Amino acid sequence: MITLGHYLVVSGMLFALGLAGVIARRNIIIVYMCLEMMLSAANLALVGFSRFHLVNGLPDYTAQSLVFFTITVAAAEVAVGLAIIVALFRSKQSVDVESVTKLQG
C-alpha cells in the first residue's frame, strides 16, 4: 500500500541527491541542474500533501497553485542563471566553480 509517507521519502531522497550534487560537483552547469532537481523535489512534496489533504472530497488546489508558481519562477530563474553562466564563460573561459574566487576571503 502506497502512502503519503512513501511520496515524502522519495521527495526527500531527490532533494538529498540534489544537495549532494550542489556540494560535490564543480561544473557550474551541473550544479545548476541539481538546483532544479531540488526545486522539483519540493514540488513532489507539495503535490503529495495536496492529494492527501482533501477539501470537500477534492485535492487541495491551493498547493497545486503554489506548484504552478514554483515552476514559473524556476523557468525564469533558469533563463537568468544560464545567461549569467554564459557571461561568466565569456570572461573566464571556464565553467568550473573554482575559477571564480574573487569574493573568497
Next chain:
Amino acid sequence: MPPLLFYLLALITLGFGFMVVTGRNPVTCALSLAASFVGLAALFLSLDAYFIGIIQILVYAGAVMVLFLFIIMLLDIKAEEGKKLNLPAIVSGVLLAVLLTIQIIAVVSGTGFAKKSTANTPLELAEAAGKLGRAALPTITNDLKAGTLPDAKLIGFTLFDQYGFHLQVIGLLLLVGTIGVVVLSKRERSGTP
C-alpha cells in the same frame, strides 16, 4: 495505483537523478535530468495532479532541458576527464545527503503520514459537485457529476479567483527575467556605441 508501479517510477526518478550527480559528461547529465523529470511527472499523474504532471513535462523536460542542452553545446563544454576529485566536498556532500535522508525517514515514520494512502482517502467526485461553493461553474460540476476530475479547470479557478494579483506579479517576474537575460547577454563594446 499498484505498489510495483510506484516503486518503478521512484526508481526511474532517483536512478536518473543519481546519474545527474555522478555523470562526467554534461550532455549525459542533462539527458538524465530530462528522464528523471519524466519519472517525476508520472509520479504527479499518480497523485491525480494531471495538470501539474503535464506542465512538468512541457516546462521542465521540454523547455528547461532544451535550454540547458543549448547552452552546453553553445559553450562546447567537454567531459571533465583526468581532473582530480574534490574529496572533502564529495565526502561532505554524501554525508549531508545520507543524514538528511535518514532524518526525513525518521520524521515521516513518526507521524500519521504513513497511514494515509490513496485507498483510504479516495476522491469523492460526485459528492464534491454539491459542495463547491463559488467554484460551482456548470463546466466543473458537469465534469464532477460525470465522474472525471476537472483538474486544470479547478486550478485555473483557484488561480484566477484567489491569486489574481500573484499571477500578475509572476507575469511581471517573467518580463523582468526576459529583460535581464537580454541585458546580461549583450556584448559590451568598447569605443564607438
